[in-house]
Amino acid sequence: MKTDLLTPVLSGGVKNTHYFNGRLLTAEALKADQIANRQQHDHLGQAVGTGIVNGLWVKESGEKDKPFTVNIVPGLALNKKGQALSVAEPGIELQLDRTTPVEASSNGLFASCEKQTRETTEKDNELYIYVLVMSSASGYEGQAPKHNIVGPNAQAGCGRRYAVEMVAFDLVPWDASKVAGLSAKSKKQLADLTKKNDNDPQRLSRLRNLLAHICFGTEAKTAFAINPFQKQDQQSAFSQYGGVDALGLTACEIPLALVYLSKSGIRFVDNWAVRRRVTQPTISNNWPLQSGDRLRAEAEAVFFQFQEQISEFIRKSPGSVLSMRAINFFRYLPPAGLLQLNVGVMPGIRTATFFKEIPIPKKPYFLEGVQLNYLLQTAQQFSSIDLDQDEGSNQDKGETQREAIMLYQVRENETASAPDYLIFTSGHLPFLGNGRFNINRWNFFHFS
Template sequence: AVAAGTGAFGACSPPGSVYVSGTGVYLLVMAPASGREGRAVASGLGGVKSGCDAKLLVEGVRFRLLRLEVSSADLALAQEAKLRNKVAHQCLGTTDPKGQAFLTWPFTEPATGYGLVDALRPHFLTPCDVPLAVLHWRDGAGIRFVDLWAVRRRLARAGHPTPWLAGTGDRHAVEAEALFLQFQDHIERLRLEALNPAAVKATDHFVYLPPAGVLPLGGYIGTRGFDYLKFFEGLTVRAPISIEGARLAPLLEMARAYPPLELAKKELLWLYVVRENQQAMSGVGPKPQPYLVFASGHIPYWGDPRFDVSKWNHANYASGGPSVDQPGP
């Protein structure tokens, strides 16, 4: 066995392990650990046990569960379908006023951090702990979900030397990536686990959507996905517009600079289909997974046609102005 210790790859003094149990949402963290293993051959000690006769010093890790402060109202069984989405955005700081302070005072980052994870620092979560996942446990039912990207992040600078860039610095960029990946992982689980994905409504499972996302579609033989008319039911959307695949990555990249969408506000969503995907669906041979891209109405419209670029039978035209079926440029 490996006992908890400082670990040879970094000084660490995590708080003592506290046993947690019961219905709740927990943060799984990993920290360095080390311990002694085996007994080295020794002589001249008169059979007395000594702390210096360990054969090996073993490096390892230890795992802990930390309870996140999620309200009892959110933990209610009636809210379980939306709980994963709510907790993810609470971890990302979407619901924390301190996370939006840049909009009213863009000179510095919040000194105390924001979001559910920062609320655990420094008494429960130390710089030595690496958040791995959020999990929801319900007594009598076990684990209800495991969400990686609600807390998993790539490396980023801790702060920004230029105050004016605090709201657009590394942390914002990293969280924007995690926001997109968290949604895509969540929607994939729904696609695979829902009894009938075509009957899934966004408002039944999501309180927030990312500023842009990719929705797998069904309705074709051999595919399993969502019906976009049902999924976006009750929300403000425009009819899907065809775009070239060359615009997909730039659209998703641009979207990271925009905030998530709160569905209760019913703000506009642009809908796009990608020409290459649609063309492959109408061709001969094996069919790919059809998909649709949605984007926040705050993001500029990406459906403008381009002569000598757009394909005639997989394109749209520029109208004199926005309409229900054909938004203008």
């Protein structure tokens, strides 16, 4: 479309009703105002970003007679269209055993967000991997009297009083093996972990961890360092990656949680595998990993996901955690994490057992408490630790050498009565165990 300088471009603009004396006020004119107001709010929402603002946690009901029920915590999110999706009332119990598609009613408030019909797929092993999503929806509430234009006292029935903006939930089937950038090794592990139908905590933990990192795009992002110039459809190959992008969700949908089901009930619910804080989109299609804040949001989710998973395991199986070995229960570890230690009656891991067959220092290095947040924030710039990654072979012993992991203990924690914990980091992070003159307590630190 040819346009001159300083000439208003009206095509595609927001149409606000123009009021003037003598104009007939109609429902259509007022509705046009509502539509314009909604479009302006959507534009504002798009500028803020997409993701979860607060709340919207998905939790298993925990009741034996409700094996397919989850509870949704009230909260707020923004979808890619900029629409605010809100769950205001507590106590929403959601049934996840849908076997037939359900059509949602609508009053057209979100005409651009048509409800998708998705079939539930059957599998031979009777196990199902889904992502629970929330989308914008609308409906009517209440009644209001309606009158004819001619004859003000002539009532002509009733109409609906309110057009209500609300939300709807859906389960999206997910075949993780078809995610782009997944290695043959990961596909084989995924097939092995999903072919069984048992309650083995080791299998479920490793599967949960692997699925989460497929969602994060952990493997796909490692290809950037190999060739940052990869192109796909005239833009960077890293514009889309990972399991969340592979779902093909509409711009109206927000992912809330990864759900692993069997025909007998829920096996696990993982929020952080797909949950992201509000994230600004990239402004460069050629360098998407270097603009916007998606990488930072994913790095935060990697840390939160691990901490939630291992804390849940310690809470549910305090005895079993003593024999937990990282290489058996996790494919990946975050670049930095915190571990509760088993001391006295306090449940937690045993360092030697958890890190068995992983190169670690003989004992943890001490770290000043003021450095802890710096370490955790710095770690978000690094890749996750792949416990299956071969760093070389020990020819003399015939052993596979894994990536070294550094261990720290906060000095203030050592001298306090608080529960003991351990910090682990990728060996690629800068070392923070050296003492500094006139700053550190020298008898707690490492000197070379």
